[in-house]
Amino acid sequence: MAEVIVASEAGACFGVERALDLVRTTAREACGPVHTLGPLIHNPIVVDELAALGVTAVNDPSEVGEGSTLVLRTHGVAPSVERAAVDAGATVVDATCPFVKRAHRAAERLAGEGYQLLILGEEGHPEVEGIVGHAPEAIVVSGAADLAGIELRRRVGVVVQTTQSKANLRSLVSELVGRVDELRVLDTICEATAGHQGACAELAKTVDVMVVVGGKNSANTTRLAEIAAAICPHTHHVETPQELCSDWFANAERIGITAGASTPAAHIEAIKDAICGMARG
Ligand code: SF4
Known part of the structure; x- marks a missing residue:
């Protein structure tokens, strides 16, 4: 049976965990509507989870009304954007990564x-x-x-x-x-980026197939996929277990997994379980 190995540094980073905590706390405690300026992180599954808590994304500070709360995401904004949100009457919660x-x-x-x-x-x-x-x-x-x-x-x-x-x-x-x-x-x-990339490259050297987990629109996940593909030609970038294909693992003895900084640990586990099931089958 194939060995499935998760990179020593992979998945949700300090900045994303911090932002998620902030937005969940804000959703619980705020009286008015809670918005994020753009999707909080580049991970569609997490964005759907936040929508279930009533948190919606807006594209521009002018879309928020008096009494609402606007969470600035990890990517940060220009000072003028924050001023526009305050001028629109919103309370700003700054989840910009340090x-x-x-x-x-x-x-x-x-x-x-x-x-x-x-x-x-x-x-x-x-x-x-x-x-x-x-x-x-x-x-x-x-x-x-x-x-x-x-x-x-x-x-x-x-x-x-x-x-x-x-x-x-x-x-x-x-x-x-x-x-x-x-x-x-x-x-x-950032340290998380450098650590993820180093661990990804090390793992890619030792496996037959690499699976990179995370949003297709996530810059850091896409970079991991590029780094892995340059070393291991059988690299696949997926967002969900449903995208996995058993043919990828047919002759593999060692399968590596890494994940972008916007990918929660539970998503990595779900991918690992699915791959183990395919590799057994
Ligand atoms: S990957 Fe982005 S959000 Fe995560 S720690 Fe680095 S800078 Fe912060």
């Missing part, structure tokens, strides 16, 4: 010290938009290749979306070295 807050402060600091600020991240991702909101002159780059179209100044600062890979940061930094007089890098990749 690691994302650290990226906000890093961006403010480097921009304030006069560096040309580069944010290494995905253009348009809510976390990146929030960081840009704290340093509006910043330029977003997805990797070293994007530097081609940028006129670099003498002093350049770099801040990183928390879910980027260390490899992408290293490649950007090595491209910048020698092209600027002064380079200041504040590595704001």
